[in-house]
Amino acid sequence: MNTNIIAIVAVSFMSVGIIWAVGNLTHTTIESRVKTANGILLIAQDNRFNGTNPTIYANTNLPKKLIILNKDFVRHDFIVDGLGINTSYLSADQSFITAIATKKAGVYEYYCSLHPETMRGKIVVKS
Ligand SMILES: [Cu+2]
Structure with missing residues (x-):
């Protein structure tokens, strides 16, 4: 029971981390848009x-x-x-x-x- 909760929390943290990383990679800054x-x-x-x-x-x-x-x-x-x-x-x-x-x-x-x-x-x- 306890290990399940820990696993769910761990997976949730990992998911948020991955979404954050992908978001950072694909995000174009205003600076780069102006340059192009x-x-x-x-x-x-x-x-x-x-x-x-x-x-x-x-x-x-x-x-x-x-x-x-x-x-x-x-x-x-x-x-x-x-x-x-x-x-x-x-x-x-x-x-x-x-x-x-x-x-x-x-x-x-x-x-x-x-x-x-x-x-x-x-x-x-x-x-
Ligand atoms: Cu002003």
């Missing part, structure tokens, strides 16, 4: 984008994939008025996929509406 799409990953963390609010370069008539990932505990959003990009509020660990897609060359400003002083940068679109 030749896109850009912006991580909102410590009230900055990628630590430095980097300038992003893109070309007209060539959509560039853009993923915003919030790694903070507080909410952030990502807005580019001139490009019609607005992720709305992202909670912790939420992400949003969008694209820089425009026919008009120029310099566009991106920012977080909740922290516009520290979370602000430029998107340079060349023709």
